[in-house]
Amino acid sequence: MSSNQSPAPPVDLADEPRQFAMLLNSVIDYAIYMLDAEGYVRTWNPGGTRIKGYQADEVIGTHFSRFYTPDDVREGVPMRNLRTAETEGRFSADGWRVRRDGSRFLASVVIDPIWNEGRLIGFAKITRDITERHEAEQQLQATHVALFQAQKMEAIGLLTLGLAHDFNNLLTVVINSLDVIGGRTEDKKIARVLETAMRAADRGVLLTRQLLTFGRGQALMAETINLNDLILDNRDLLRRAAADQVDFHMDLAADLPQVAIDRGQFEAAILNLVSNSRDSLPDGGRISIRTFLRHTRLPQEPPQVERPYICTEVTDNGPGIPAEHQARVFEPFFTTKDVGRGSGLGLSQVFGFASQSGGFTELHSPPGGGTTVCICLPVCENP
Structure with missing residues (x-):
């Protein structure tokens, strides 16, 4: 420090308003601000800017409902929360809120009423972003x-x-x-x-x-294979299995790494999936096979454990699988087909093959949105 500069005067910690203002301005993990009795913003702290993206001059004087989702605004949630704080002495809840850029975050909100001589003059509002925790x-x-x-x-x-x-x-x-x-x-x-x-x-x-x-x-005879080549070798068989009334398409990603699998077991797995999709489309529809590279992990492993997998999806536009059955579709003998129309072992073979090959299977079947079964197999480490 230059000898010509004098030190800054010490902060008077006995100055309660100034001390309180310094406290609020030092908090950046919480949006702490005041509303008037009708919900208009009267104060703003740096935490509000960090969490919600608004500068003080952009938000002071505007209604706090701007932080709520459009659906919540239409349903009157913002003012209902204020009335709850007023009548019950406090409002506390978690809910989705909207930042300045339009993105949403999960907020933990506390609203306390402020009274002066028995008259409601406003509300103290504290908001914390808990999206990462959620x-x-x-x-x-x-x-x-x-x-x-x-x-x-x-x-x-x-x-x-x-x-x-x-x-x-x-x-x-x-x-x-x-x-x-x-x-x-x-x-x-x-x-x-x-x-x-x-x-x-x-x-x-x-x-x-x-x-x-x-x-x-089942003993697997693993060999290093390019899945695209194997699928193309079986294209005519898969086309016939899909039946004439079904549109059959393939979308195979280029330059995929190789996998070490049992050729016959993979062929049987894909044939099982195409046959299942065909059975869900008695009046015709669409079946597609897609391959792609994906960095992911086994479902039961921690998120940090990721490696490359070659994924093969078989998708149809049938009625889908009821949600209550989806957790059981890979179990032996479980089937949603009519009696006599299936052994219930097709998907269990797919599951067992993928698991024994070091991979896993996924099922996606939203109501009325068709069904996708994905076989994910690990890329060869030493091809």
Whole structure:
């Protein structure tokens, strides 16, 4: 400091109005301001500027309802909050508010009435931006739900795996016995019966493999593959599976990294999804397959754990899946189809394949908005 400059005079902390003004002007995490009895802004602090984006000269003298959403204004929420503070002595609530730039934030609001000799002269209003806390709570809740769902599916998978192994052993005995009988008879009638029994046994073997895939008990033969090439190789099969009355489209992102997966299991998963979409469109509609690169995480992992995944979406414009059924669609034998129209193992095979490949599945089906099932598979780390 130059010798020609004199030090600033000390602040008189006994000057209560000035002390109070300094306190308010030092607070930046809270918008603290006064309203008159009709809700017009009379004071403004730097916290209000930081949270809501308005400078003091832009907001003083205007009605505080400008901070509320248009829907709340139409419903009379701002003045109702003031009347609640007046009659009950205080108003406190969380709600969505609007910044100067039009963006919304979640606010924790407290309004206290100010009385002078029994007459209401205004309100003291304190607002805090709690958007980040709200988003963190939402994320934590979503992680808990995903973890619970993963644990539930893991438990179902262990049960399914045990049953599938036992069932597979029984089918092996049945098929071997049918082979022995077939080799010892020349009766054509018996041969036809044996052929029918063998077809049923083969169908049982296929169902068992689907169960083993869900329970992660099916040995996968992983190879490094470009998913776009694999989908294009199966384009004609998928086109036929979609049926003639359905518009079938593909949107495959260019230059996708490779993944290490079982070729046959992926082909079966995509075919299952296309077949499910077709069944939801008896009168025709649209089915599309889309691939894209996405940085994300396993649903049950913390938000910080992200890595690249190749995602394959199968989308239809059918009626969608009822909300109450969506948490169960990947469970074995659960189906929304009519009796006899499905085994309930298609989506469970998709789920098991994705999980055993280190990825995951997602379902999006808003009411009346069609259904999208997405298979996300991790990119090869050492292609």
